[in-house]
Amino acid sequence: MKLNKIHQDLKELYEGKERLNTILGVEFSHQEEAKIYTKILQIGQWYVAPFSFETYNSYAIKLSPNKKLLESPVCLRSRGDHSLFSNNLANFLPMRQLRMLDTSDFVQYILDDWQLLEELSLPLRQYTNSLDSLEFLKEYLHNDDKLIYLENPSEYYTKVYLDFWNHYYNTQQQKEYVELMNSMIKDKSYLPDFEINDYGVWNTRAYNAIGQRAYTLIDIETEKKENQFWQSFIQPHGFDAVEFDFGFIPYTTSSSFQLDTIISKFIPELGYFSKMKNHPLYPVGQILSKNKSSYTGDAHIEAAKAIDELNDPIMAWDALVSAGYWSGVNFGEPNMNAWKAAIDLSEKTWLDRD
Structure with missing residues (x-):
């Protein structure tokens, strides 16, 4: 298929x-790939x-309407949600090897099969x-100083993980993301002052982590944490969710x-988010707060239309993604209306770029 x-x-290349599977860690064909992909489409x-x-x-x-496929991030899909895996397809295989380095035995395993790894990775x-x-x-695998970390992955794997990401995604956004997460991980009471930052491919995960941290700090009034909650809520749902006790290494949750805590703040009687009442996504939060389990995603589609008219196609796209997720x-x-709207938005956005 x-x-x-x-x-x-x-x-075709492979x-x-x-x-x-044993050398690269993945297959590009699967005996049930048609069934897997059909299921992915069937759930929107x-x-x-x-x-x-x-x-x-x-x-x-x-997918994003403003990025080419080879420039877009790769996600791991597990149990229906997605977590960031690599910043692009070019770096997918070294990041897949990194995943195996959380077990010390795999260091020698990779080295023993290095020639075959080079051969099998060449087409990609x-x-x-x-x-x-x-x-x-x-x-890295031939560096004696690094081997100390690789021999004790239970203690040092986060260090190894960050070394790889800092190399393969060597950007200012990566540096700022690491600084933010370091501060929150080291100090469980730390909540950054609110500001809109660009964390690149980590944007959704960073704002979800900030939102979760804000929720855990019960000594701070909700009104003083609304901006942090809001930035988490407007991220594309279904990607890079985090739980209260988060770390650097993403996992699919x-x-x-995750959004239960933030959605609960939209209950109309509570009167929160007064500064956001005119935003197209504000009614979505109120609808979700009434009965999340019966939500179809339609309110996100209406919000996306209004956001697109405000000339923010990326936020509009994210709203349509969220519509698909909840359905x-x-x-x-x-x-299907979200799917069609996403196609129309994508075509228009690419046309505008051209």
């Missing part, structure tokens, strides 16, 4: 190649493009014009569960 162009291209997740599979999970490119490295993408991994969570089927 042709899921999308990138999946089809990689499937046709007949063996030991992909048109906003990702799956391209590789593990036994139970899959990896997908996170050529496809993404990233022939040198394994060099950092190779140097439920946006529906899938609550009813196991797509919201």
Whole structure:
């Protein structure tokens, strides 16, 4: 089955190649790929493009109307939600190797099969014009100072994880994200002063973490935390949810569960979010607060239309993603109006760029 162009291209490049799962950690073909992808579409997740599979999970490119596929981040899909895995497809394989380094035995395993790793990764490295993408991994595994960390992953894996991300996503946004998370992880009472920052591919996870931290600080009045709650709420639902006790390493948890705390603040009788009452997404929060489990996503579609008229196509897209998410969570089927609106928005946004 042709899921999308990138999946089809990689499937053809890797046709007949063996030991992909044991060396690369993923397959580009799956005996039930049609069933897996059909299920993804049936629950309304048109906003990702799956391209590789593990036994139970899959990896997908996170779609956005203002980014080309090869420039878009890759997410791990597990139990219906998504968590950020790599900043783009070019860095997917070294990040997949990083995932195996949380067990000390895999260091020698990777080194013993290094030649085969280079051989099997070559088609993807050529496809993404990233022939040198394994060099950092190779140097890391041959560095005696780094081996100290790799021999004790239970204690140092976060250090290794950040070393890889700081290299493969060497941007100002990455530095600011690490600084933010470091501050909140080291000090459980720390809540940053509110400001709108660009954390790049980490935007959703950063604002979800801030929102969760704000909720745990019961000594601070809700009115003084509304901006933090709001920024978490307006992120695309279904991506990079975090729980109260968060760390650097993402794991797939439920946006529906995480948002409970913030949605509860939208109960009309409480009178919160007075500064946001004129925002198109404000009524969505009130609808969700009344009965989250029966929400269809329609209010997000109406909000997206209004947001698009305000010339913010990315926020409009995120609202449509959220519409698709809730329809899938609550009813196991797509919201076709959200899907159609996303296509129209994407076509218009790309046209504007051209």
